[in-house]
Amino acid sequence: MTIEQIRKTFDSFLEEHLAFGQPEGLYEPLHYLMKQGGKRLRPLLLLLATGLYDDRFERGLHAALAVELFHNFTLAHDDIMDEAATRRGKPTIYKKYGLPSGILTGDLALIYAYEQLVMGLPASLAIRLMAIFNGFAVDVCRGQQLDMEFEMREHIRMEEYLQMIAWKTAVLPAGALQIGALIGGASEEEAAILHRFGLQLGLAFQLQDDWLDTFGDEQKTGKRKGGDILQQKKTALVVYVLEHGSPEQARHLLEALKSDELQDAEKIAAVQGFLEVSGAKAAIDELQRKYTREALAQLASLNLPEARLQPLKMLAEELMGRKG
Amino acid sequence: MTIEQIRKTFDSFLEEHLAFGQPEGLYEPLHYLMKQGGKRLRPLLLLLATGLYDDRFERGLHAALAVELFHNFTLAHDDIMDEAATRRGKPTIYKKYGLPSGILTGDLALIYAYEQLVMGLPASLAIRLMAIFNGFAVDVCRGQQLDMEFEMREHIRMEEYLQMIAWKTAVLPAGALQIGALIGGASEEEAAILHRFGLQLGLAFQLQDDWLDTFGDEQKTGKRKGGDILQQKKTALVVYVLEHGSPEQARHLLEALKSDELQDAEKIAAVQGFLEVSGAKAAIDELQRKYTREALAQLASLNLPEARLQPLKMLAEELMGRKG
Numbered sequence: 259m260t261i262e263q264i265r266k267t268f269d270s271f272l273e274e275h276l277a278f279g280q281p282e283g284l285y286e287p288l289h290y291l292m293k294q295g296g297k298r299l300r301p302l303l304l305l306l307a308t309g310l311y312d313d314r315f316e317r318g319l320h321a322a323l324a325v326e327l328f329h330n331f332t333l334a335h336d337d338i339m340d341e342a343a344t345r346r347g348k349p350t351i352y353k354k355y356g357l358p359s360g361i362l363t364g365d366l367a368l369i370y371a372y373e374q375l376v377m378g379l380p381a382s383l384a385i386r387l388m389a390i391f392n393g394f395a396v397d398v399c400r401g402q403q404l405d406m407e408f409e410m411r412e413h414i415r416m417e418e419y420l421q422m423i424a425w426k427t428a429v430l431p432a433g434a435l436q437i438g439a440l441i442g443g444a445s446e447e448e449a450a451i452l453h454r455f456g457l458q459l460g461l462a463f464q465l466q467d468d469w470l471d472t473f474g475d476e477q478k479t480g481k482r483k484g485g486d487i488l489q490q491k492k493t494a495l496v497v498y499v500l501e502h503g504s505p506e507q508a509r510h511l512l513e514a515l516k517s518d519e520l521q522d523a524e525k526i527a528a529v530q531g532f533l534e535v536s537g538a539k540a541a542i543d544e545l546q547r548k549y550t551r552e553a554l555a556q557l558a559s560l561n562l563p564e565a566r567l568q569p570l571k572m573l574a575e576e577l578m579g580r581k582g
Numbered sequence: 583m584t585i586e587q588i589r590k591t592f593d594s595f596l597e598e599h600l601a602f603g604q605p606e607g608l609y610e611p612l613h614y615l616m617k618q619g620g621k622r623l624r625p626l627l628l629l630l631a632t633g634l635y636d637d638r639f640e641r642g643l644h645a646a647l648a649v650e651l652f653h654n655f656t657l658a659h660d661d662i663m664d665e666a667a668t669r670r671g672k673p674t675i676y677k678k679y680g681l682p683s684g685i686l687t688g689d690l691a692l693i694y695a696y697e698q699l700v701m702g703l704p705a706s707l708a709i710r711l712m713a714i715f716n717g718f719a720v721d722v723c724r725g726q727q728l729d730m731e732f733e734m735r736e737h738i739r740m741e742e743y744l745q746m747i748a749w750k751t752a753v754l755p756a757g758a759l760q761i762g763a764l765i766g767g768a769s770e771e772e773a774a775i776l777h778r779f780g781l782q783l784g785l786a787f788q789l790q791d792d793w794l795d796t797f798g799d800e801q802k803t804g805k806r807k808g809g810d811i812l813q814q815k816k817t818a819l820v821v822y823v824l825e826h827g828s829p830e831q832a833r834h835l836l837e838a839l840k841s842d843e844l845q846d847a848e849k850i851a852a853v854q855g856f857l858e859v860s861g862a863k864a865a866i867d868e869l870q871r872k873y874t875r876e877a878l879a880q881l882a883s884l885n886l887p888e889a890r891l892q893p894l895k896m897l898a899e900e901l902m903g904r905k906g
Binding site: 277279281284338339357358362365368376384406 | 601603604605607608655659662663681682685686688689690692693694696697700705706708709712716719720723724726727728730731
């Protein structure tokens with residue numbers, strides 16, 4: 259099974275299992291939300307983990323849909339909290355259907371996630387997966403809260419920043435891998451190794467995301483550079499300067515970010531230059547590489563033949579190779 | 583065990599099991615939400631149902647907390663959707679802590695509800711309860727959607743209105759009773775009878791609520807009369823006229839509700855008079871009594887000694903006796 263085949267199988271499964279019902283006004287926004295697409299990374303990770311231990315990766319399909327529903331629940335609600343107007347070039351759900359629908363559709367996605375999670379599994383396994391799912395669900399809320407609090411704060415330590423992105427983005431792929439492995443028949447120890455792999459991969463991915471937004475090759479990322487700078491986001495790069503720079507450097511950076519005297523292009527260039535000279539660019543790149551190495555070392559520690567690990571490794575390398 | 587003792591036991595349990603954690607900004611609003619009080623009706627119904635079949639009603643405490651968390655999740659989100667500023671005389675959660683906190687606190691309450699629901703139970707029972715819980719959770723979303731849609735519509739049939747209140751308010755006490763009974767060791771058949779009891783009681787309760795808001799004795803209800811009229815709500819009384827009145831009567835009523843030429847007291851008196859003359863007052867009172875009778879008949883059909891049924895019957899009579 260190639261990654262592409264698994265993705266296709268998942269997409270058909272999602273299409274078949276999208277709930278329909280009355281009133282239509284409740285279900286149409288849910289379908290819009292779930293079909294905005296995206297890379298289906300979390301269900302893919304889950305199914306690849308199932309496939310490590312059982313050739314019938316399809317056994318993980320309901321749980322894979324559960325993590326995708328959960329992910330979309332967070333998008334629906336976070337977009338309201340962050341006042342985001344578009345996602346992947348289309349209006350966010352609350353912009354298209356109104357605030358009440360944005361909230362209610364997120365709620366429905368979360369409830370369906372729980373429904374799908376336990377479907378068709380032996381009760382004791384289902385209850386074990388529930389505990390994992392509840393654990394990361396609470397953590398994702400904690401991460402969102404911390405992220406909002408950081409916007410109001412001047413100073414953030416790197417340790418706090420890493421905790422925030424772990425909760426907000428890394429625990430979900432980690433939990434997806436752990437769940438997928440257990441469905442496939444892995445031991446708790448093996449599933450825990452895959453959880454660590456996912457956590458470190460998730461951290462590396464978010465650090466790379468921060469780095470690419472400021473220093474990436476627009477041809478490769480397909481995104482305009484400097485969005486985070488213009489939104490004055492406290493990315494890992496900024497947090498590095500706040501922690502390791504002198505008080506003057508920190509002040510200088512925050513002033514440049516907040517300045518309304520500079521044109522957009524000037525501001526981006528000034529902040530980029532500053533983040534490079536201060537060592538943040540190199541340091542965050544190195545930190546990301548460290549997490550990627552550690553993630554891959556986790557995979558290597560699994561007692562599995564190289565060929566079996568290949569698809570998961572390829573996906574990880576694809577995800578982490580966006581710098582080209 | 584008296585109802586008061588069970589309520590006290592539940593309140594201490596809730597106090598002990600309220601989650602604490604980091605960041606504080608996430609947990610403080612949750613505690614505010616859960617401590618706004620209220621009558622704890624849904625957990626009480628659940629524990630009374632457990633107590634019908636098992637003297638250790640405490641076995642239902644985690645599930646009772648789950649339904650109370652679920653109820654509070656709906657309050658947190660519905661208050662945003664309905665733009666409600668106060669609840670029981672205190673600011674609603676999103677008014678006090680802001681919109682993002684209102685959303686996030688509701689999400690957290692829902693996740694904790696699932697966590698509590700399955701706690702300490704045999705896996706197969708836990709999975710059975712999950713299915714019941716998911717069922718009413720989706721229905722409550724459907725009811726909320728329908729309620730919002732009704733605001734935009736001129737004409738609503740009584741059948742549709744009853745469906746809306748069944749989903750929005752009656753399935754939750756019904757599900758709580760069913761869950762409580764199963765925890766106590768009831769058969770599926772017995773639990774289904776208690777579900778029907780809860781559904782009919784819930785419908786009766788909501789119809790009584792509509793009636794009391796327009797015709798109640800302020801001394802007994804503790805609420806000012808006519809709130810629904812001033813908010814132009816399409817209550818059961820209004821829906822009755824829309825369905826059974828002539829087109830002229832319906833138009834006349836809707837005009838009176840929307841009129842901005844009348845003083846508040848005049849408008850209330852005019853609409854009250856109209857609802858009485860048109861037969862709506864008597865018809866909704868009779869409909870409520872019918873559901874109450876049917877609910878109590880369900881209880882009677884359980885093969886249980888009268889003494890055992892007493893506390894649940896008393897609670898139902900207390901709930902349905904608010905007209906004095």
